Amino acid sequence: MLTIKRVPTVLSNYQEDSGESRGCGRNCLGKCCLPVSKLPLYAFKSDARPEISSCGVDEPPSDFFLNNLLLGGWEDRMSRGLFRYDVTACETKVIPGEYGFVAQLNEGRHLKKRPTEFRVDRVLQPFDPAKFNFTKVGQEEVLFRFEAGEGDKARFLESAAVGEANTPSVVAINVSPIEYGHVLLIPRVLDCLPQRIDPDSFLLALHMAAEAGSPYFRLGYNSLGAFATINHLHFQAYFLTMPFPVEKAPTQRIPIVKGLSQSKVKVSKLLNYPVRGLVYEGGNTLKDLSDIVANSCICLQENNIPFNVLISDSGRRIFLFPQCYAEKQALGEVSQEILDTQVNPAVWEISGHMVLKRKKDYDEASEEYAWRLLAEVSLSEARFEEVKAYIFEATGLESEEEKIEPEENKGTTPHQSSTTAAAAAANHFPEGCLVLQ
Amino acid sequence: MVALTIPSIGRRAENTSPPSAAAEVMAGCSLRLIEQSLTARYSDWIAEALDEIQGCFLITDPGIAGHPIVFASRGFLAMSGYSREEVLGRNGRMFQGPATNRRSVLEIREAIREERTLQISLLNYRKDGTPHWILFHIFPVFGVDDGRVAHFVAVQVPIPRRSRSLSEARCGGARGRLFGACRNEVRSDCDLGCNLAADLFVDVDNRGLEAEESREASEQEKERASDAANSILSALTHCSKLTGRVVSSKRCRVGGIPTLSSSLIISLGRIKQSFVLTDPQLPDMPIVYASDEFLSLTGYSRHEILGHNYEFLNGPDTEVEVLHQIRQSIRAECACTVRLLNYRKDRSSFWNLLHVSPVRNASGKVAFYVNVQIDENAKSDGLGLSPHMRQLGVVGAVKVAVRSLSLCAGPSRPSS
Ligand SMILES: Cc1cc2nc3c(=O)[nH]c(=O)nc-3n(C[C@H](O)[C@H](O)[C@H](O)COP(=O)(O)O)c2cc1C
Numbered sequence: 069m070l071t072i073k074r075v076p077t078v079l080s081n082y083q084e085d086s087g088e089s090r091g092c093g094r095n096c097l098g099k100c101c102l103p104v105s106k107l108p109l110y111a112f113k114s115d116a117r118p119e120i121s122s123c124g125v126d127e128p129p130s131d132f133f134l135n136n137l138l139l140g141g142w143e144d145r146m147s148r149g150l151f152r153y154d155v156t157a158c159e160t161k162v163i164p165g166e167y168g169f170v171a172q173l174n175e176g177r178h179l180k181k182r183p184t185e186f187r188v189d190r191v192l193q194p195f196d197p198a199k200f201n202f203t204k205v206g207q208e209e210v211l212f213r214f215e216a217g218e219g220d221k222a223r224f225l226e227s228a229a230v231g232e233a234n235t236p237s238v239v240a241i242n243v244s245p246i247e248y249g250h251v252l253l254i255p256r257v258l259d260c261l262p263q264r265i266d267p268d269s270f271l272l273a274l275h276m277a278a279e280a281g282s283p284y285f286r287l288g289y290n291s292l293g294a295f296a297t298i299n300h301l302h303f304q305a306y307f308l309t310m311p312f313p314v315e316k317a318p319t320q321r322i323p324i325v326k327g328l329s330q331s332k333v334k335v336s337k338l339l340n341y342p343v344r345g346l347v348y349e350g351g352n353t354l355k356d357l358s359d360i361v362a363n364s365c366i367c368l369q370e371n372n373i374p375f376n377v378l379i380s381d382s383g384r385r386i387f388l389f390p391q392c393y394a395e396k397q398a399l400g401e402v403s404q405e406i407l408d409t410q411v412n413p414a415v416w417e418i419s420g421h422m423v424l425k426r427k428k429d430y431d432e433a434s435e436e437y438a439w440r441l442l443a444e445v446s447l448s449e450a451r452f453e454e455v456k457a458y459i460f461e462a463t464g465l466e467s468e469e470e471k472i473e474p475e476e477n478k479g480t481t482p483h484q485s486s487t488t489a490a491a492a493a494a495n496h497f498p499e500g501c502l503v504l505q
Numbered sequence: 506m507v508a509l510t511i512p513s514i515g516r517r518a519e520n521t522s523p524p525s526a527a528a529e530v531m532a533g534c535s536l537r538l539i540e541q542s543l544t545a546r547y548s549d550w551i552a553e554a555l556d557e558i559q560g561c562f563l564i565t566d567p568g569i570a571g572h573p574i575v576f577a578s579r580g581f582l583a584m585s586g587y588s589r590e591e592v593l594g595r596n597g598r599m600f601q602g603p604a605t606n607r608r609s610v611l612e613i614r615e616a617i618r619e620e621r622t623l624q625i626s627l628l629n630y631r632k633d634g635t636p637h638w639i640l641f642h643i644f645p646v647f648g649v650d651d652g653r654v655a656h657f658v659a660v661q662v663p664i665p666r667r668s669r670s671l672s673e674a675r676c677g678g679a680r681g682r683l684f685g686a687c688r689n690e691v692r693s694d695c696d697l698g699c700n701l702a703a704d705l706f707v708d709v710d711n712r713g714l715e716a717e718e719s720r721e722a723s724e725q726e727k728e729r730a731s732d733a734a735n736s737i738l739s740a741l742t743h744c745s746k747l748t749g750r751v752v753s754s755k756r757c758r759v760g761g762i763p764t765l766s767s768s769l770i771i772s773l774g775r776i777k778q779s780f781v782l783t784d785p786q787l788p789d790m791p792i793v794y795a796s797d798e799f800l801s802l803t804g805y806s807r808h809e810i811l812g813h814n815y816e817f818l819n820g821p822d823t824e825v826e827v828l829h830q831i832r833q834s835i836r837a838e839c840a841c842t843v844r845l846l847n848y849r850k851d852r853s854s855f856w857n858l859l860h861v862s863p864v865r866n867a868s869g870k871v872a873f874y875v876n877v878q879i880d881e882n883a884k885s886d887g888l889g890l891s892p893h894m895r896q897l898g899v900v901g902a903v904k905v906a907v908r909s910l911s912l913c914a915g916p917s918r919p920s921s
Contacts, residue, residue: 131777131902139901140894147840147897156908157869170912226889248905283614284909309772309909310618311611319608321718332603349607385607 070189070398074412076297077177077244079252080205081150097210097238097257098203102230107210107238109228110137111217112279133279137224138239139307141211142249145241150209152176155245163422165435167313170421173430177244177423188293188394191372195262201300202240202254210240211251214276222279235259237272242304246416246423250306253287261301263292265365265377271358273303277383278354284309286380288415291365293374294391295414303379304415313420314387315380317341326466331356335465337456338387342442343418344452345389346459354383360463361386367462373455376415389418390455393445406441413445539594542566542575546648546655546752547744552576554740560733561585561639561661563597567617567654570774570797572596581661586632597659602630606719613643618768618910620645620654620756624727626664626720638664640722642730646741649751653770656741656752660733662726765794772906778899779878781815782864785835785871789814793873802880804850815876818857820848831861838863838871840900842893844881856881860896864904866911875903 082096092100110133145151153176160172187193195201213236217223230236235256242250253276255261255269273287287305290296319336333351338344346364351357361377368375368390378387393413396402409429411417422438424430447455460467543551543564555564555576561584564576573594582589585600592599601610605628616623622644630636640662648655722730738754745752765773765782773782779798783790791812800807803818810817819828827845834841840862847857858879866872877896890898 131775131898135776135902136890136895136898139905140890140896140898143897143901143904144894156865156904159869160867160908160912162912224889248908249901283611284905307905307909309905310912311615315608315611316615334604350603352603381607381611 069187070395071185071187072394072398073183073185075410076184076186078152079242079244079298080200080202080209080240081152081243082204082206082209083200095207096203097205097207097240097254099258101207102203102236102258103232103234104230105207106227106229107207107236108137108212109223109225110212110214110279111223111225112214112275113220113222114216114218114275132224133222134282134285137212138251138280139249142241142251145209145211148208150241150243151245152243155250156248159430162310163433163435163438167420167435167438168311168316169313169433169435169438170308170310171430171433171438172246172421172423173427174246174423175425175427177246177425186297186394188374188398189372191291191293191369191374192264193262193292193299195260195299197260200298201260202252202257202298202302203260203300205240209243210238212239213237214239214253214272214279216272216275239276242306245306246421247306247308249285250304253303253305255301255303263290263296263299263301264369265289265291265362267359267362267366269301270362270365271355273379274354274358274383274386276303276305277379280305281382282307283381285382286312286378286419288379288419289365289377290414291369291374291376293372293394294376295394295412308421312378312380314338314341314343314345314378314418315385319347322346323468324465325468326464331360333357333360335360335467342439343389343391343446344449345387345418346456347385347387349381349385357383357386360465361388363463364388364459367459368455370462371455371458373458376418378415378419380419387419389415389445390447390452391418391445392447392451396444402444406444409437409441411441413441418442418445536594538569539566539573539575542569542656546748546750547741548747550747551740551744554744555737558733558736558740560729561663562733562737563592563659563661564737565597565657565659567657567771568774570777572617572657572771572774575656584631584637584661584663585629591632600629602628602634602636604628604636605630609719613641616643617657617771620766620768624722624730626722628717628720629661638717638720640664640726640730642734644734644738644754646738646752646754647756649753649757652756653765655750658734658737658741660730660737662722662730662733664720664722664726766910769906769910770794772910773903776899776902776906778895779880780899780903781810781876782873782903783815783876784873790874799878802849802855802878803847809850818847820846820852820854822846822854823848831859834861835863835874842896847878858892858896860893860900862900864900864907867908868911872907872911873903875900 092098095101095105146154155174158172158174160170163169163171213228213230215237235258237253237255238257240252240254242252253273255272261269273289277285277287285305285307287303289303292299318339320339321334321336324335331351333356334349336347336349338347348357348361365375365377365388373390374394375391376389380387391413393402397407410425411422416423420438422433422441424433446452555578558578559580560578561581562578563574563581565572566575569575574592574597577589577592582592585592598610609625609627612623612625613627622642624640624642627639627641628636629639642660642662644658645654646656646658647653741752773794773796776796777798778796779802780796781792781799782794784793792810792815795807795810816828823846827843830843831841840860842858842860844856844858846854848854858881860877862875863871864873864875877899879892879896
């Protein structure tokens, strides 16, 4: 077993007393309270009419979901003091350079927490009711339920009874936000799903991006082993009104000869970016796009390859990054200097938004540092091609491989990510990093 | 319990469907704004002047909510197959479709946000649903008086399918085989020596076009776009002198009230409720932004209030203690919610549910205060949200816009 020690981020105010369950009567999201509760409900239009494929009629700016429901609710929780700090008081800047990495100084995010041990060599682990999970969250942290409705209209109920028969999906605040509007989407919270992508949950996340309707409101997913800290299915989302470096990176279309003719989904490879990844876009419907990405994720899960997903451009563009940082960290292959900054390269960091804990690191943050950190996350070219082949096989795609010209890859050190290397590196581990065999 | 349907949230309907009822209502409201957008600055002569310029182009007004098209050239309408009424008042994204490259759209979005010129190849769709490649050349036009973007102009030059040599290169070389589903068409196209019939065939069939990752414009096309851009710019500049509200292709720095970047104005314009921003750095905390809804609530026009202190809404019966409370919370950089009697321009009074909140910029400092007004007697938004939640929604949206946009220090306003 391969584990690392790290300071977990507190996502909920109820996380501190994880372990022993505080009986109830405190309005939590568990089976005891949720079914008898009333929550605001946003039901999105779920019919399968073309959605992402067409952007024709420009209806009035669609600000209800995002501005009123999400941001209004978030601001309300802020005025009630539910967050651990005011993220808008945290200094943030664009790191000078070609890519425009964004750095934030956040000294409060990890205070007062001891490192916890995380197993990093298993992407799929069973749900453990004894550990902290979102059923223990208090309802005041929930903004609204987010579920598929019927017909072709979105619906909002200011207060809807949950009932016994329902397994509500909820949007809750992240009490340690990395930007304004940072929330968690927790699909079917009562079902206690482990952190594992399934097609329905992934489609739900895409719907949330589409409902928000702003290219600056993105969703992200971290698998276990790729810096998810809670093994209870959740996506994250927040607002940042500028393009992420990864969204600006050039891409190269992978010519597909078989498998996509109907859906019009396009698959590309990221170029000139420190982390290798696949980009999915297009498709006749949101579901077309969702299914192929979800199946790609499922393939990675089943092959025990940790990964991160960025849902960008209102659900129209999706980035998939298989990664190997935690494994390298556990094997003692990450430089001490990088480890010292304590940045965990999860989906937001990989996309180019770095949250730094030390003033010194913030002041000195350079594009070169960001690049070096992220290069450690990436699979090697050879391993990436291997993983891509698994994905294509699993999703029934066939590419015209031999036609892709090799591209230059600035600064990425080739690294063979392979669990078999575990034994070899067993003699030296950096501080805060522990390997149990 | 309140149950309501929301007709227009985050929805993108089909290219070809007619504008929804909601869109029509909205177009009705801003129709006057759209009609006057050009004439107010360039006089009544502008339509004639623009009609003389050949080619396809659109003009948009970033100052109107939704950043709508306010002019479409005849050439553009012929090319796209839409009538003028179908495009005026709508956003340029209506011409995008399933195979439009999203990274190209991102580049256009960022050029608008950063208020700069951009030339890029783009796949757009005509009214009948057929795609076509265009060279898209967009540039801002700045008002000399306030240094703000008055309009954006986008010139579009069709990029035809290339003649024989290029087609051959594509078919024979590596690139030709990138086209997946359309390979056969492309090949047969080559066999036919790329005659016009084959061109039409592929175009009508669409698949060929949509499978192309990009279509490079020739130097000639780029030149045509730049030439048209220059003609339009000189027509706009010339006509703007007739009204005295002169425009230029370069931004002029102006003293006095620092202007907000037009990208911040675009973001704020999306927030469809009554609010103003005031700037605490400036003497007497003047208003630096007012939403359209604020103007219709109070009856003032924008130029009457920008640069003025917010307190002109108060009058003889406004409670002094409440004003005191507001000032105190501003001094403490705190938010406050109050109810007070305010006066419109016509001196009629209304009970104002007012929420005032500090708004921080990217360095974490208070850059503005946002004042959100709700007329107590106005009917609710019909969505079942309390007035207070609606106020907080505005605050949230403003915070996001200011924080992120000051992060990259929009060119209109240097970061302080
Ligand atoms: C003057 C002007 C004309 C535009 N014309 C078009 C157009 O013809 N086709 C198109 O695809 N986008 C056009 N756009 C771009 C869209 O309006 C929009 O800015 C773009 O899709 C990115 O923003 P979004 O993410 O809000 O859609 C135009 C923009 C401007 C300012």
